[in-house]
Amino acid sequence: MERVVILGAGVSGLSSAALLRERGYEVTLFEAADRIGGLARSFEWHGFSCDIAPHRLFTHDAEALDYLLRLVPMHKHRRRSSIFIAGKKVHDPVNPVDLILRLPPRISSKLVRDYLFKPRLPEESFENLALNKFGRGLYDLFFEPYTRKMFGVSPAEISVEWGRQKLRTSGLRDVFRRNSKIFFRHFYYPQQGGYGAICEALYDKVGDRVELEARVTGLETADGKVTAVRYEQDGASHSFACDRLVSTIPATVLGSMLGHEFTLRFQPVTLVYLLFDKPSVMPYHWIYFGDGDVVINRMAEFKNFARGGVPEDRTVVVAEVTSTTDDPLGDVLAAFERYDLAHRDEVLDSLLIHESFGYPVYDRHYELAVEDARQVFGAFENLHLVGRNAEFRHIEVDEDLASAMNLVRQLTRSQATVE
Numbered sequence: 001m002e003r004v005v006i007l008g009a010g011v012s013g014l015s016s017a018a019l020l021r022e023r024g025y026e027v028t029l030f031e032a033a034d035r036i037g038g039l040a041r042s043f044e045w046h047g048f049s050c051d052i053a054p055h056r057l058f059t060h061d062a063e064a065l066d067y068l069l070r071l072v073p074m075h076k077h078r079r080r081s082s083i084f085i086a087g088k089k090v091h092d093p094v095n096p097v098d099l100i101l102r103l104p105p106r107i108s109s110k111l112v113r114d115y116l117f118k119p120r121l122p123e124e125s126f127e128n129l130a131l132n133k134f135g136r137g138l139y140d141l142f143f144e145p146y147t148r149k150m151f152g153v154s155p156a157e158i159s160v161e162w163g164r165q166k167l168r169t170s171g172l173r174d175v176f177r178r179n180s181k182i183f184f185r186h187f188y189y190p191q192q193g194g195y196g197a198i199c200e201a202l203y204d205k206v207g208d209r210v211e212l213e214a215r216v217t218g219l220e221t222a223d224g225k226v227t228a229v230r231y232e233q234d235g236a237s238h239s240f241a242c243d244r245l246v247s248t249i250p251a252t253v254l255g256s257m258l259g260h261e262f263t264l265r266f267q268p269v270t271l272v273y274l275l276f277d278k279p280s281v282m283p284y285h286w287i288y289f290g291d292g293d294v295v296i297n298r299m300a301e302f303k304n305f306a307r308g309g310v311p312e313d314r315t316v317v318v319a320e321v322t323s324t325t326d327d328p329l330g331d332v333l334a335a336f337e338r339y340d341l342a343h344r345d346e347v348l349d350s351l352l353i354h355e356s357f358g359y360p361v362y363d364r365h366y367e368l369a370v371e372d373a374r375q376v377f378g379a380f381e382n383l384h385l386v387g388r389n390a391e392f393r394h395i396e397v398d399e400d401l402a403s404a405m406n407l408v409r410q411l412t413r414s415q416a417t418v419e
């Protein structure tokens with residue numbers, strides 16, 4: 001049977017390994033970090049299981065859902081979320097009547113007027129798409145500042161494709177029924193261990209094949225195939241032969257191993273974790289911060305995802321920051337005070353985590369760059385890409401898993417044909 005080497009032990013690498021192993025493949029995973037899970041990991045902090053920002057499972061993929069629910073016991077939650085916009089807390093998803101009633105008349109009348117007189121611009125950027133769909137009022141109030149905060153550039157610089165994928169909406173009423181997939185009312189979340197319980201359960205199946213603290217630094221190729229990977233572990237360089245390579249590491253990192261620089265950009269994200277000396281900060285799972293002058297995109301309170309066994313008199317929240325700031329902690333605390341969520345005197349401890357590959361940025365030229373990457377990687381018949389940053393797709397765990405399932409189906413089919 002073929003020896004498959006897998007780069008990365010996040011959910012894509014681990015699920016590819018588990019599925020391939022079930023079908024008899026000999027798998028070996030190389031993971032640069034000293035722990036598994038990648039962006040979907042969890043860690044214990046002051047008695048709470050903390051994730052990298054809020055992570056939750058909602059999917060329309062019945063096969064992926066079934067696999068994940070058999071893998072990990074999960075609770076089904078009814079979503080409780082809210083949005084701060086123009087300094088006011090409004091319902092999530094936005095209800096136009098609620099929005100108009102809560103916002104100052106000066107703003108709400110402009111929203112309605114501009115919605116009624118929407119322009120018809122050529123759909124060549126996310127800016128034009130949002131203006132065409134919602135009008136200038138909502139664009140200026142939400143889309144412009146939130147996109148700038150999220151990606152560091154104006155919506156004019158973002159691909160229309162981003163809008164087409166993220167705004168599966170029809171009108172003003174649906175505008176905030178977004179985030180990454182079609183609006184969802186319920187989601188699943190592991191009963192214990194945070195979202196990282198998914199990766200831990202996969203690790204149980206393939207842990208003996210995972211090399212931790214093994215950073216892959218280069219590939220050896222011959223005759224249109226990858227023949228081996230080079231990696232560093234314990235201060236020494238090694239080479240490991242493979243019949244097939246599955247990469248789940250960022251496309252740009254893999255590209256540079258093959259001598260190519262792609263013009264693909266990832267938006268880094270900083271997570272600010274705060275331990276509060278009080279039982280609760282908010283009744284929601286998460287809150288969005290629409291205002292452009294606040295660095296937080298979203299905050300979440302872990303206690304509201306899983307209550308079992310956590311300290312009753314304390315709570316931990318995470319704030320997600322993609323804006324450029326020299327002082328994420330200070331800015332997050334200032335925002336908490338501004339929105340009257342908590343006071344800095346109540347903070348017992350804080351922790352900052354920085355992830356360099358948070359979000360693939362769909363800028364206006366990304367499709368050409370993705371095509372360029374496809375050409376380069378496609379030249380190697382035994383090289384496969386699985387997952388969010390490897391494929392440069394803004395996808396989530398269920399879709400990472402679906403991608404792994406597709407790969408395994410494809411390989412199993414071609415194996416059967418060869419036999």
Ligand SMILES: Cc1cc2nc3c(=O)[nH]c(=O)nc-3n(C[C@H](O)[C@H](O)[C@H](O)COP(=O)(O)OP(=O)(O)OC[C@H]3O[C@@H](n4cnc5c(N)ncnc54)[C@H](O)[C@@H]3O)c2cc1C
Nearest residue numbers: 008010011012032038039040053055056216387388396397
């Ligand atoms: C802020 C945020 C919120 C999210 N919210 C949700 C959510 O609510 N629900 C959801 O389902 N998903 C969510 N996601 C998406 C989800 O986290 C990802 O889809 C998923 O974790 C991607 O897994 P992966 O294995 O493809 O990549 P990664 O998790 O990035 O794993 C890649 C692994 O490769 C390793 N690696 C990198 N370079 C090398 C190298 N040279 N050698 C060896 N190893 C290497 C890394 O250390 C890492 O462990 C969110 C993501 C972010 C950033």
